[in-house]
Amino acid sequence: MSAPDEFLERIAAVLASAGVSAGTRICCALSGGVDSVVLFEVLRRLQPRVGYGLSAAHVHHGLSPNADAWAAACTGRGARAGVPVQVFRVEIERNHPDGIEAAARAARHAALDTVACDWLAFGHHQDDQAETLLFRLLRGGGVRGAAAMRVLSPPVRGRPGRLRPLLALRRAEIEDWARRQGLDWVEDESNAALHHTRNALRHRLLPVAETLFPAAVPTLARAAAHFAEADDLLGELAALDARACGGLPLSRQAFLALGGGRQANLLRWLLQRAGAQAPSSRRLAEALRQLGALPAARALDVSLGAWALRAYRDRVWLEPSAEPVVEALVWDDEPALPWAGGYVRFEAACGEGLSAARLAAAKLRALAPRTSGMSLRLSPQRPRRELRKLCQEAGIPAWLRARLPVLWVDGEPAWVGGIGIEAAFAAAPGEPGVLPRWSVGEPGAGGEEPAAWPAA
Structure with a gap:
């Protein structure tokens, strides 16, 4: 009997920690690159043992002249393995305020969120985690941003959960396993384009960091885990504060009795639970200033972007800024x-x-x-x-x-x-x-x- 593949067993342990079992539906986000191909192959090999349902999804951004070939490679891989692959063709917002990378990511996740599954599985690894932490810190992100990516992110308001089984593995380990298994994959030429911020971090900043601190990548990943623990504690504090404010809608008097940091933390937590993007610190601070300065008899309606902070008499709540459609x-x-x-x-x-x-x-x-x-x-x-x-x-x-x-x-x-x-x-x-x-x-x-x- 051949010895068990340690690589496969590490992934199997992650699936077990997520409660994946017979009947669970997993969809592998398959780009065609080495990370997603390895993840797809591992999930395919573990499927008979665990009994989950497996599918894959590929997002065609149309940004590369090779995009059609990548989609064909993914559908071909799925056909050979007997795994259904769904291809999404998306339109990218060219004038996105955060750049083309952010626009592609937003379009990709919006498409993948429509997949009927319990877990979306991504091929992110430890090097990706280190890059994400640096990227968010350099953009001034808070504790939640510094927590970077999590191995498990449960489903939220109908959206599939996120599963990252390779997050504890280095890029080199993944590529080594792929070569030993004789796997083939596609190379995205944009990964070498240094005008993309994430690529610059990968090819310029991290190599310098590793010359000074040889364990820079695992250390940064460990720091992200510490930030995740702190974020969980802030979430527990927000839940306690929400109950102390009488649940939803919040008591205005009780909410204003909280310190400014706890007020902001509670609103961010509520937006997170609603699947909404957190507003900038400046915009949130201004909304809280107006709430504190306004007499209780006056109504408040302050935009936080796609959502708004609203108050009336002793009630404070959040809701989408756009008026819902009401039809007979x-x-x-x-x-x-x-x-x-x-x-x-x-x-x-x-x-x-x-x-x-x-x-x-x-x-x-x-x-x-x-x-x-x-x-x-x-x-x-x-x-x-x-x-x-x-x-x-x-x-x-x-x-x-x-x-x-x-x-x-x-x-x-x-x-x-x-x-x-x-x-x-x-x-x-x-x-x-x-x-x-x-x-x-x-x-x-x-x-x-x-x-x-x-x-x-």
Whole structure:
């Protein structure tokens, strides 16, 4: 019996630590270069032992005259191995503010995020980790940036998790194994172009560092691991602070009682959980300054890029800057309907909510936006009042009112999210009822969600 391949066993251990087992779906990000080819081959060889599903994906950037040949090499490799390979052709933003490298990376990850899998596996190695750490430090990155890449990054909000089984290996080890196995791969000519920042770090800065510190690469990788530990601790602190601020939305008073560093850390953590990019330190500091200077009675809406920091009365929250699309939806007794980036769920109740009999007798029931001048009577003992005034009393700022879900029953408003139920449609004591609830996130998903107005 031949001795086990130590190289393969090291990768198998990483897969085991990620909980990869029979039924797990892994997609290998296959560029055609030596790192991804080795990863593909290792995953192919380990598949029968572990039993996971294996596929591959290649992103065709169109930046090189050899791009078609690289795509063909990847699909050919997959065909010979009996592994399906999906090719994505992407358009690169030539005027990206962070350069063509960042634009290609953004387009690549956006494409790969659409793959139906549990884990996206990348061929990043220890030398890549050292380059990433230097790159982010020289750009003024914080603790999270200095943590660089992680071996395991769990799935976030529907996006596949990231798996980097080769991250503890040096580039030379990977190339040596590839040669011993007789593998062939493609060479990207842009890897030698020194006008690309990452290439300059690889070919100029790191070799100098290694002449002064022979263990520079593993030492830098170890430093990234220390930063990752610190980032995890900051995440735990942010979770504690979020609970101390009452969950989401945050209590404005409690949030402002935190120190400035903890405020910024909490907002960065919430954006990270939402899958959003952290704003610059300058922009975040300005948003926090405005929040602290503004009287509590005044509403705040400060852009942080694709997301915004918003506050009203004693509530503080984050949400996407772009207004969500709200369209009329007929309700045919579905348990939930999508609305404004979240869901309206309809729960069975008794003696509360909407009268189930009244709803069953209706000819048309639909979720739709409010109409101008509409009014509601929340109790038989109270007069009908304009929705605008009810929103003011409920603490719903003006910019959120256009997205409030309204359940229209035969042309009459029966319920408004965040406001309540029209008395004429209310279930009587002991009567079967239907209780609508508007929430952010997937239907039935509970827990804290760093996003829009958490209306009742």
